Amino acid sequence: MRIALLSYSTKPRGGVVHTLALAEALAALGEDVTVWTLGRGGDQSFFRPVDPAVGLRVVPFPDGPDGESVGKRILRSIGTLREAFSPRAAEYDIVHAQDCVSANAAGRCVRTVHHLDHFTTPELAACHERAIVEPYAHICVSAAVAAELGAGWGIEAEVIPNGVAYERFAAAADDTAGRDRWHDRLGRYVLTVGGIEPRKGSIDLLEAYGLLRPRHPHRRLVIAGGETLFDYRDYRTRWDERAAGLGIEPVVLGAVPDDDLPSLVAAADAFAFPSVKEGFGLAAMEALAANVPLVARDLPVLREVFGPAARFAETPAAFATELDHALSAEDPARRSAGRRLAARHTWTAAASRHLDFYGSLR
Known part of the structure; x- marks a missing residue:
């Protein structure tokens, strides 16, 4: 199975740690896994070495203009990752987005909803909503979040807890x-x-x-x-x-x-x-x-x-x-x-x- 896992950063945030560990475990089980992400601040690799069995695609994401708002940075992040990934999306059997930004960039995808947020910035609120309602299948890392997803959006999610090193x-x-x-x-x-x-x-x-x-x-x-x-x-x-x-x-x-x-x-x-x-x-x-x-x-x-x-x-x-x-x-x-x-x-x-x-x- 060819699997693309999409994330938004190379830095050590929880969702990124999850993405890399999952990718390595899937590769160890014999799957063909590639992680796509944005390289902010000139990053060309992740915060730690990644098992060479996992393919990596770090998409350059240059700094924006001075005073760029969070909303505009989010939209630019989505656009940059989408532009790089879209031509390759059909190569994968499963496209699995791990966060709001990558879900908006991925097109048709599976989405892991790690937690639910409430934003007041219009761009962020719209990004968050699309990343919930547009994916065709959903995973949550706990039953509590899956229950929130069901109560708020009527979406049934598969519950698969995190691993830990x-x-x-x-x-x-x-x-x-x-x-x-x-x-x-x-x-x-x-x-x-x-x-x-x-x-x-x-x-x-x-x-x-x-x-x-x-x-x-x-x-x-x-x-x-x-x-x-x-x-x-x-x-x-x-x-x-x-x-x-x-x-x-x-x-x-x-x-x-x-x-x-x-x-x-x-x-x-x-x-x-x-x-x-x-x-x-x-x-x-x-x-x-x-x-x-x-x-x-x-x-x-x-x-x-x-x-x-x-x-x-x-x-x-x-x-x-x-x-x-x-x-x-x-x-x-x-x-x-x-x-x-x-x-x-x-x-x-x-x-x-x-x-x-x-x-x-x-």
């Missing part, structure tokens, strides 16, 4: 040297992985850390994360102002090299996941694989995915309390549950289920 993160849990390197650089810390943006609950995390810090004054707040297409400068300004008002100096690492990520996660004393909207929570599952206690936002989707392996909180005050428990009280049963849960989520199983679904469409 369990071995990489589990091995990092036993890498004392790697952990020591991060502790020498950062001290002891609470970690989150994700951009500083509204969807990630970044300001709530600041508030929670401000409440936590008197109880754990020597633990820092560390934030790692990649790029997003959207312009969150105003939100980042508010985040910076709130951090200053609380007297907090979080460590913002930005995108961490892929080889360094497992040891960064494994060296954390706790992993905070305060997102207000998620489809699965891959970064949090990686933390469980690395044997790190997880505190997550109390959302139906995260209850579904993590169950007894995580602590849950809704408000900043509750987040601070649960982080305090995670830092203060060893919970071997919860940690063991987390590692067992992560180990069950393999990319081989996810790829096999994708192939079964593709086969049902032909």
Whole structure:
């Protein structure tokens, strides 16, 4: 089967991590897989090496004019990817888009809906709507998102959970040297992985850390994360102002090299996941694989995915309390549950289920 997987970026965002891991697992099962994406900022390859069994098509996407709006950048992204891909689309048995931009560019396609957004910018709202209603088949990575899709649009989606690179993160849990390197650089810390943006609950995390810090004054707040297409400068300004008002100096690492990520996660004393909207929570599952206690936002989707392996909180005050428990009280049963849960989520199983679904469409 010839399969095209389409994404919007080469950077380490969750949907891109998913796309590459799925592509490699499909190729390992003997399928002919090509990943198409946009190369922003001069990128000619992805943030990490990709198995050579996977074909790569990185479409150059030059920077736009100064002052280009988010809406115009989205439309230009769609147009650029469509222009490159459309002449080749007929070569594939399955065209599978992984996000709003690539679904708009792909034409007739399968779509993975990782999570649902609500936009007010007209171009974004239209892009989001088309990327839901126009694909002929849909996959969701959790039942909670599939239920949202059914309730809002009457669309029935196949539920195929993410895999996780369990071995990489589990091995990092036993890498004392790697952990020591991060502790020498950062001290002891609470970690989150994700951009500083509204969807990630970044300001709530600041508030929670401000409440936590008197109880754990020597633990820092560390934030790692990649790029997003959207312009969150105003939100980042508010985040910076709130951090200053609380007297907090979080460590913002930005995108961490892929080889360094497992040891960064494994060296954390706790992993905070305060997102207000998620489809699965891959970064949090990686933390469980690395044997790190997880505190997550109390959302139906995260209850579904993590169950007894995580602590849950809704408000900043509750987040601070649960982080305090995670830092203060060893919970071997919860940690063991987390590692067992992560180990069950393999990319081989996810790829096999994708192939079964593709086969049902032909």
